[in-house]
Amino acid sequence: MDDIKNKKLLIVDDEHGIRNMIDGFLRKEGFTRIYQASNCAEAVEVCQSVKPDIAILDVMLPDGNGFSLLSSLRQISNMPVLFLSARGEDEDRLLGLGLGADDYIVKPFLPRELILRLTAILRRVYSPPKQEQRPVFRLGNRVIDLEGGIVRNNSTEYPLTAKEHALLFKLYENKNCIVTSDALCQTAWGDDYYGYENTLMVHVRRIREKIEDNPSNPEYLLTIRGLGYKLMVKGV
Numbered sequence: 001m002d003d004i005k006n007k008k009l010l011i012v013d014d015e016h017g018i019r020n021m022i023d024g025f026l027r028k029e030g031f032t033r034i035y036q037a038s039n040c041a042e043a044v045e046v047c048q049s050v051k052p053d054i055a056i057l058d059v060m061l062p063d064g065n066g067f068s069l070l071s072s073l074r075q076i077s078n079m080p081v082l083f084l085s086a087r088g089e090d091e092d093r094l095l096g097l098g099l100g101a102d103d104y105i106v107k108p109f110l111p112r113e114l115i116l117r118l119t120a121i122l123r124r125v126y127s128p129p130k131q132e133q134r135p136v137f138r139l140g141n142r143v144i145d146l147e148g149g150i151v152r153n154n155s156t157e158y159p160l161t162a163k164e165h166a167l168l169f170k171l172y173e174n175k176n177c178i179v180t181s182d183a184l185c186q187t188a189w190g191d192d193y194y195g196y197e198n199t200l201m202v203h204v205r206r207i208r209e210k211i212e213d214n215p216s217n218p219e220y221l222l223t224i225r226g227l228g229y230k231l232m233v234k235g236v
Contacts, residue, residue, distance in 0.1 A: 004127070009035065010046055010054070012056065012057045014062050015058075040068070084105050084107065102161075103117050144172075146160075146168060170183070170187040171221070172233065178228055179230065181228045183228065185197065
């Protein structure tokens with residue numbers, strides 16, 4: 001855990017008081033490498049210069065918004081991102097998650113909840129990987145390479161995010177069997193998974209976009225209504 005707390009964190013919020021408040025929470029928990037930005041331009045500059053390991057982004061910023069900022073940051077970094085915003089509508093939350101954010105917390109928030117969710121993301125992404133070989137398997141004309149974290153379709157490659165990778169690995173471990181939504185949520189979000197069912201649906205949709213010929217009529221990653229999902233892998 002000490003290595004986790006040595007990671008570089010970026011806080012992006014146009015309100016100086018909120019940035020300093022979050023900075024204070026983090027330092028009390030042992031984080032020391034904390035950077036701040038008040039707008040999109042500053043955030044991009046910090047990312048280019050110090051290469052943070054994770055970012056906490058506000059949605060409403062003076063020179064743009066956190067959604068467009070996330071898209072810009074993805075051009076230079078694959079670091080995990082947590083949205084912290086006063087905009088709590090489902091559309092905003094699902095948009096942020098659909099763009100590849102790892103979590104979305106609505107203001108006002110409990111400091112302890114922010115710390116728990118932040119450290120959970122850091123553990124998932126940066127904890128040393130277990131020394132086990134990840135499978136490589138085929139779904140139709142696509143090769144799912146969980147060792148390399150990519151999906152190949154002829155000459156095109158689709159990288160998997162950390163959550164997509166974790167969910168696909170869990171589904172593959174239980175291939176051709178139902179995996180409950182609770183089990184998948186726990187795999188991706190740990191013991192504090194309650195309330196992530198809609199977020200799981202967003203990630204399942206993104207996985208289908210990478211592994212299915214027709215994501216709207218999936219052949220391999222099936223929804224089992226009222227229970228969960230099943231990954232159909234033939235020839236095993």
